[in-house]
Amino acid sequence: MLVLVLDSSTPAVTAALAEITADAVVPRVERSRVDARAHGELLAPQVAEVLAEVGIRPAALAAVVAGVGPGPFTGLRVGLVTAASMGQVLGIPTYAVGSLDALGHAATRPGPDAAPEAGPVLVATDARRREVYWAVYDPAGGRLVGPAVDVPAVVAERAREQGVRVAVGEGARRYADVLGLPLRGGLDHPPAYALAELAAERIRAGAPGDRLTPLYLRRPDAVAATGRKPVLR
Amino acid sequence: MADEPLVLGIETSCDETGVGVVRGHTLLADALASSVAEHARFGGVVPEVASRAHLEAIVPTMQRALDEAGVTLADVDAIAVTAGPGLAGALLVGVAAAKGYALAAEKPVYGVNHLAAHVAVDTLEHGPLPEPAIALLVSGGHSSLLLVDDLATSVTPLGATIDDAAGEAFDKVARLLGLPFPGGPPIDREARGGSPDAIAFPRGLTAPRDMAEHRFDFSFSGLKTAVARWVEARERAGEPVPVPDVAASFQEAVCDVLTSKAIDACRTHGVETLVLGGGVAANSRLRALAEERAARAGIRVRTPRPKLCTDNGAMVAALGSHLVAAGVAPSRLDLPADSAMPLTTVSV
Ligand SMILES: [Zn+2]
Numbered sequence A: 001m002l003v004l005v006l007d008s009s010t011p012a013v014t015a016a017l018a019e020i021t022a023d024a025v026v027p028r029v030e031r032s033r034v035d036a037r038a039h040g041e042l043l044a045p046q047v048a049e050v051l052a053e054v055g056i057r058p059a060a061l062a063a064v065v066a067g068v069g070p071g072p073f074t075g076l077r078v079g080l081v082t083a084a085s086m087g088q089v090l091g092i093p094t095y096a097v098g099s100l101d102a103l104g105h106a107a108t109r110p111g112p113d114a115a116p117e118a119g120p121v122l123v124a125t126d127a128r129r130r131e132v133y134w135a136v137y138d139p140a141g142g143r144l145v146g147p148a149v150d151v152p153a154v155v156a157e158r159a160r161e162q163g164v165r166v167a168v169g170e171g172a173r174r175y176a177d178v179l180g181l182p183l184r185g186g187l188d189h190p191p192a193y194a195l196a197e198l199a200a201e202r203i204r205a206g207a208p209g210d211r212l213t214p215l216y217l218r219r220p221d222a223v224a225a226t227g228r229k230p231v232l233r
Numbered sequence B: 001m002a003d004e005p006l007v008l009g010i011e012t013s014c015d016e017t018g019v020g021v022v023r024g025h026t027l028l029a030d031a032l033a034s035s036v037a038e039h040a041r042f043g044g045v046v047p048e049v050a051s052r053a054h055l056e057a058i059v060p061t062m063q064r065a066l067d068e069a070g071v072t073l074a075d076v077d078a079i080a081v082t083a084g085p086g087l088a089g090a091l092l093v094g095v096a097a098a099k100g101y102a103l104a105a106e107k108p109v110y111g112v113n114h115l116a117a118h119v120a121v122d123t124l125e126h127g128p129l130p131e132p133a134i135a136l137l138v139s140g141g142h143s144s145l146l147l148v149d150d151l152a153t154s155v156t157p158l159g160a161t162i163d164d165a166a167g168e169a170f171d172k173v174a175r176l177l178g179l180p181f182p183g184g185p186p187i188d189r190e191a192r193g194g195s196p197d198a199i200a201f202p203r204g205l206t207a208p209r210d211m212a213e214h215r216f217d218f219s220f221s222g223l224k225t226a227v228a229r230w231v232e233a234r235e236r237a238g239e240p241v242p243v244p245d246v247a248a249s250f251q252e253a254v255c256d257v258l259t260s261k262a263i264d265a266c267r268t269h270g271v272e273t274l275v276l277g278g279g280v281a282a283n284s285r286l287r288a289l290a291e292e293r294a295a296r297a298g299i300r301v302r303t304p305r306p307k308l309c310t311d312n313g314a315m316v317a318a319l320g321s322h323l324v325a326a327g328v329a330p331s332r333l334d335l336p337a338d339s340a341m342p343l344t345t346v347s348v
Helices: A039-054 A073-090 A099-109 A151-160 A170-174 A192-205 B036-042 B046-071 B089-103 B114-120 B122-126 B167-174 B184-191 B210-213 B221-236 B245-268 B284-297 B313-323
Strands: A002-005 A012-020 A025-034 A063-067 A094-097 A119-124 A132-137 A143-150 A165-169 B006-011 B018-025 B028-032 B078-084 B111-112 B133-136 B143-151 B156-161 B275-279 B300-302
Touching: A002 A039, A002 A073, A002 A192, A002 B028, A012 A039, A012 A073, A025 A039, A039 A073, A039 B089, A063 A073, A063 A192, A073 A094, A073 B046, A073 B089, A094 A192, A099 A119, A099 A132, A099 A143, A099 A165, A099 A192, A119 A151, A119 A170, A132 A151, A132 A170, A143 A151, A170 B111, B006 B046, B006 B089, B006 B114, B006 B313, B018 B046, B018 B275, B028 B046, B028 B313, B036 B046, B046 B089, B078 B089, B078 B114, B078 B313, B089 B111, B111 B114, B111 B143, B111 B313, B114 B122, B114 B133, B114 B143, B114 B156, B114 B275, B114 B313, B122 B300, B122 B313, B133 B245, B143 B245, B156 B245, B167 B184, B167 B221, B167 B245, B184 B245, B184 B284, B221 B245, B245 B275, B245 B284, B275 B284, B284 B300
Parallel strands: A002 A063, A063 A094, A119 A165, B006 B078, B078 B111, B133 B275, B275 B300
Antiparallel strands: A002 A012, A012 A025, A119 A132, A132 A143, B006 B018, B018 B028, B133 B143, B143 B156
16 A cells, blocks of 8 residues: 655655555655745645656555644644645545654664664754754653653753663754763654554554644744733823 | 636635635635634734644535535646735645645646735626726735736736724724724624714825825824724723714724725726725725715726625635636646735736
C-alpha cells in the first residue's frame, strides 16, 4: 500500500511516499525543504512532485500520514489541512503521528540513517519565542515525558532528571549551550519514514482514520476586552 | 462547460469558513461556519482563534456544500479560493485546503481577490454585471470604491478608508453604547427607533479641502471619536444616553458619506451601475439611501441579498466561474496567500 506522508511542524516542509508491506515500511521518495516562511507555497508542489516521480495518480494512495506537531501553528496547519482535504477527496483515512514522536522513533530505532541509542533521548524542536517543543523517549522509543513547550533552561533540568544522554532536533541544536547535551546529527526534522513506521500498524489493520488536530500546547494570543473603555483620555 | 462552469469556492480570509458551489451564474450551495461567537468577548476578530476555527471547519463545511449542491469534486471544472487580502494565517488555511482538494481531485485552482469576489457575487442575484460598474464594498475589514472595467481582468481602486473600516466604526460605536459584537446589526435595529437628525455627527473627508486630495476616500476615525465624546459628555453630566438617537445619527453619518461618494464616483466615471457588497451593505439604511440617491442620478443599484453581502464561499465560486468562462489561466500550485493583495489583482 502506498501512503502519502506529510510533516510541516518545523522549518522543514516534507512530502514523501512510503510503501507499507506486510512486514516493512519502504521509503519510496521524499521531498523536504527548509524554509519556515514558505510552507504554504512549497508543500503542494512537493506533493505533486513525489506523485509524479513514482508515476501514480492521487487515487492510487491508500492513506495519508500527517505529523500533528507540536510546531509553530501557521506552518503546522498547512500540512494538516493538506492531508485532511486530500483524504476527504480520495475517501482514504488520515493518520495522526506526533512529530516529536517521529524524531524520538528515528533516534531510538535502527533506521535507514540512524542507529539506536542506549539511554533516554531528548527531542527538541524550535517553538520560537526562545522556547522549544520537547519530549523525552526511552531507548525503545516509548515517550517518557512530554510533549510540552518550555524555555531551554527548564528543559535542561527535566532532561537531567530523566537521565537523558543525547539530544536530537533543531531546537536541541539551537540551544545546545543551555541544554548541555551531546547532539546527534542528521535528525533535525521529523523524517518521513519514521512517521510512516509509527502509523504502519494502523494502516495495515485498516484502522479508522484520525481527525488531524494540531498539538498546539499554547493558547491563542488574545487579550480579552475588559468591558467598556473610554475612547478618550 | 465554457459558458456554465461548475466551480467550487473557498473563503477563509477572516472569521467565516465558507464553501460555495456555483454553475455559471446559478448558486447551488453556500455552506458557512462562523467563529464570530468565539471572538465576541474580545470585541474583535482574533487572528489565531480564526485560523484554528478554519482548520476545524473546512472539511465538514466542504462536505455540506457538496451535499447541498448534489455534486462531487470529480464533477467540478475548477476550485477557486480567496488568496487575499485578509488575515495571513486564516487565508493560508483556505489556500492550502484548496490546493489539497485540487491536487487530489486533479482540478485547476484559482487564487482570487476577496474584494473582486464581493463584486462577483452579485451575478448570482442579478446575472452578468454590466461593465463598467462602480463597486462600494464596506465591511469590518474593508471600505473601498472600485471601478470595474472588466471583472475578470481589470479592477481599479478609486478610494478607500484612510483609517478605520466602516464596519469597525460600527463595532466600536456598538461597544460604546453597550451593544453586542458585531455592531452592525444591533445599531441598525436601534437606529430604527431613533432620529438620524438628532445629533450632527461629522462627515469625514467631505470638506472642500479634503475633497481635492481624498475625493473617493473615507475616514471614520473622527466620527467614532465624536460619538465617544458626545456619549461621555452625557454620562459625565449624569444624563441618560439616548441609544436609538445616537445609533441613528451615527449610522446616518456613515451612510451619507458612503453613498454620496459612491454616486459621485459613478457620475465622474460616467458609470450607470453601482454594486454594493460587504457586511455593511446588509445595513438597511445604506441600502435605502443608496437606492434613493441613485434613482435621482439615473443610476441602477445592484445589491445582493444580505447573506451574500457578508463573507461566504459562494462569492469566491462566482468569481471563479466568471474567470473560467472568460478563459483566464488558473494559478500555479505554489500560489501564496497574500494578506496585502493589491486590489488591481483579480486572480494570481
Ligand atoms: Zn469581505
